[in-house]
Amino acid sequence: DTGVSQNPRHKITKRGQNVTFRCDPISEHNRLYWYRQTLGQGPEFLTYFQNEAQLEKSRLLSDRFSAERPKGSFSTLEIQRTEQGDSAMYLCASSLDRVSPLHFGNGTRLTVT
Amino acid sequence: AQSVSQHNHHVILSEAASLELGCNYSYGGTVNLFWYVQYPGQHLQLLLKYFSGDPLVKGIKGFEAEFIKSKFSFNLRKPSVQWSDTAEYFCAVNNDYKLSFGAGTTVTVRA
Numbered sequence: 001d002t003g004v005s006q007n008p009r010h011k012i013t014k015r016g017q018n019v020t021f022r023c024d025p026i027s028e029h030n031r032l033y034w035y036r037q038t039l040g041q042g043p044e045f046l047t048y049f050q051n052e053a054q055l056e057k058s059r060l061l062s063d064r065f066s067a068e069r070p071k072g073s074f075s076t077l078e079i080q081r082t083e084q085g086d087s088a089m090y091l092c093a094s095s096l097d098r099v100s101p102l103h104f105g106n107g108t109r110l111t112v113t
Numbered sequence: 114a115q116s117v118s119q120h121n122h123h124v125i126l127s128e129a130a131s132l133e134l135g136c137n138y139s140y141g142g143t144v145n146l147f148w149y150v151q152y153p154g155q156h157l158q159l160l161l162k163y164f165s166g167d168p169l170v171k172g173i174k175g176f177e178a179e180f181i182k183s184k185f186s187f188n189l190r191k192p193s194v195q196w197s198d199t200a201e202y203f204c205a206v207n208n209d210y211k212l213s214f215g216a217g218t219t220v221t222v223r224a
Binding site for chain 2: 003004031033035040041042043044045048055056091093098099101102103104105106107
């Protein structure tokens with residue numbers, strides 16, 4: 001399967017700890033997106049990359065959140081000093097270009113205790 | 114910025130019934146519209162998309178959607194649902210460089 005891959009699938013952490021998630025997009029896709037989804041809601045945009053450049057960050061993304069895509073391939077999303085409100089499903093998606101549909105990974109479910 | 118509104122939070126119906134899910138978006142010029150589906154335990158998958166041309170769009174698994182510009186709507190339909198259509202359905206609009214999603218509609222099909 002050459003779809004979007006996310007690791008880990010689940011992460012349980014204690015409040016105040018740092019966590020890092022990884023996303024491997026479809027190889028020829030230039031655009032990579034991070035979304036967050038909570039129960040009963042649709043995915044909310046967090047940030048996106050065009051190759052290695054981070055072009056947009058949502059206001060939802062506090063200073064505790066940082067994302068990188070150092071070589072324009074895989075991406076990491078780090079959350080520092082996690083809070084219970086960070087508990088959610090973190091989704092990664094990639095697309096070929098600006099108008100092509102997004103291909104989503106299975107997500108990383110974060111639980112902050 | 115675009116926003117998307119889905120009218121129904123949860124729809125329950127029997128097999129062979131017809132399905133229609135409402136979706137409205139806020140005006141913002143040229144729009145690209147999408148319906149995504151999430152089956153239990155699976156990732157979001159594209160059902161169909163509208164970019165331009167024929168406002169009646171056909172997607173996978175017998176789904177179709179109609180873009181009505183005057184109503185800012187992009188409703189999803191299926192004439193006869195199956196138990197396997199049980200899933201969560203999301204309408205989305207392309208806000209130039211990113212998708213904005215509705216809150217989703219959970220569809221439960223009873224066998």
